[in-house]
Amino acid sequence: MSTLGLTALVTMATVGLSLGPSDTSNNVNMPPANAKSVSIGHPYYGKLVGGVQLPVEGPYHTIQRSTRARRWTWATPYLVRSLMVAARDVGLAHAGEPFVVGNLSKKGGGDIKMSRSHNTGRDVDYAYWTETLQGESAPSAYHRFGDNGRSLDAPGRYRLDLARNWAFVRAMLNSPEAELQYLITSPGIEKQLLRHAQAIGEPAYLIHRAERMMMLPSWAKPHDNHVHLRVLCSPEDWHAGCRNGGPVWPWAVQMYGALEAERKKLSPALHSDDPKARIAAMKVVASRRVDTAVMDVAESLAHEQASVRRAALNTIKAITTEANAHTVLKVARLLNIQIAKRLIAHALPLAGAQGLDTARAICDRSHPAVSERRDADLERKAQRILSQYDWISAILPGGP
Numbered sequence: 001m002s003t004l005g006l007t008a009l010v011t012m013a014t015v016g017l018s019l020g021p022s023d024t025s026n027n028v029n030m031p032p033a034n035a036k037s038v039s040i041g042h043p044y045y046g047k048l049v050g051g052v053q054l055p056v057e058g059p060y061h062t063i064q065r066s067t068r069a070r071r072w073t074w075a076t077p078y079l080v081r082s083l084m085v086a087a088r089d090v091g092l093a094h095a096g097e098p099f100v101v102g103n104l105s106k107k108g109g110g111d112i113k114m115s116r117s118h119n120t121g122r123d124v125d126y127a128y129w130t131e132t133l134q135g136e137s138a139p140s141a142y143h144r145f146g147d148n149g150r151s152l153d154a155p156g157r158y159r160l161d162l163a164r165n166w167a168f169v170r171a172m173l174n175s176p177e178a179e180l181q182y183l184i185t186s187p188g189i190e191k192q193l194l195r196h197a198q199a200i201g202e203p204a205y206l207i208h209r210a211e212r213m214m215m216l217p218s219w220a221k222p223h224d225n226h227v228h229l230r231v232l233c234s235p236e237d238w239h240a241g242c243r244n245g246g247p248v249w250p251w252a253v254q255m256y257g258a259l260e261a262e263r264k265k266l267s268p269a270l271h272s273d274d275p276k277a278r279i280a281a282m283k284v285v286a287s288r289r290v291d292t293a294v295m296d297v298a299e300s301l302a303h304e305q306a307s308v309r310r311a312a313l314n315t316i317k318a319i320t321t322e323a324n325a326h327t328v329l330k331v332a333r334l335l336n337i338q339i340a341k342r343l344i345a346h347a348l349p350l351a352g353a354q355g356l357d358t359a360r361a362i363c364d365r366s367h368p369a370v371s372e373r374r375d376a377d378l379e380r381k382a383q384r385i386l387s388q389y390d391w392i393s394a395i396l397p398g399g400p
């Protein structure tokens with residue numbers, strides 16, 4: 001038996017019969033929600049002040065050996081708590097092997113080898129839950145899984161445990177402890193998880209959110225043997241200098257609310273008659289990544305002064321993320337062709353399935369930006385979106 005299997009048995013024995021809906025065993029060693037820590041800066045070049053450690057063992061999780069040895073077990077209290085609560089939810093609903101956690105951050109944050117991010121205590125890698133082909137829970141040993149869910153590195157032995165992998169995603173999506181930003185995973189595994197969610201009758205809104213958060217950016221490794229999960233800054237951390245470094249989803253009510261409060265404060269200046277006031281406000285929008293201000297800034301794309309128009313274009317490019325790219329694409333339809341093309345080229349690859357309509361319009365040349373002349377670069381980007389997301393209507397019939 002592997003170490004992990006043994007760990008699980010010992011853990012189950014320790015927890016014994018206390019498993020039940022009111023189980024609180026995972027609260028032991030859970031850091032308090034108000035533990036003092038600040039996640040500062042961007043996940044690629046930030047730090048973690050006063051973070052907390054995920055315990056190496058819990059009733060429902062274990063940390064993989066290499067991570068323990070490196071002591072890359074530090075994170076914000078809200079990431080640690082959300083992982084422990086979600087692992088407990090999964091463990092209570094589906095008995096079996098524990099949740100296997102990989103790299104978090106090092107003490108104090110900053111760069112770790114092998115990963116570009118993991119700087120600020122908001123990133124974590126975890127192994128896919130695994131089962132045998134007979135459906136018995138098996139240790140999650142960073143097996144690689146193919147698009148059919150079978151293990152690639154141990155052929156004929158394991159497959160993805162879809163029930164538990166999905167249960168964990170759902171628990172993180174609904175987490176009261178932290179707001180989820182990304183689940184970086186292979187497209188083949190994403191499809192299997194979403195199909196599973198649909199098959200068990202999960203509500204469409206939940207499948208839709210999971211679809212938007214699960215992605216494999218072009219720079220990322222295949223992620224067929226682990227998931228990279230990132231949570232958003234807490235609003236308190238954001239005010240102290242935490243930068244999300246990616247999408248803030250509208251359903252992430254705390255962080256989205258903080259951005260909206262900031263946008264409302266800046267709104268009078270963004271619409272000011274004084275060009276200098278507009279430009280100054282746009283600088284704040286860009287530097288603080290007030291991503292909800294796309295429409296406010298877009299007004300300046302038609303300003304009479306070139307410097308204001310230029311600032312607006314640069315600001316929108318700086319704040320375009322996977323969460324607001326479809327708004328940028330809508331704005332682009334109303335603009336002169338040159339500016340529209342630049343915004344579409346920037347926003348379309350980020351829009352994912354939300355860019356399908358724009359991609360189709362570019363390919364059949366019904367989009368105003370290409371109706372007079374084709375644009376080979378935009379067409380290539382549009383084709384990529386169409387081929388990447390052609391399966392989505394089968395899972396989300398009402399559209400993404």
Ligand SMILES: [Zn+2]
Nearest residue numbers: 115124125228
């Ligand atoms: Zn990672």
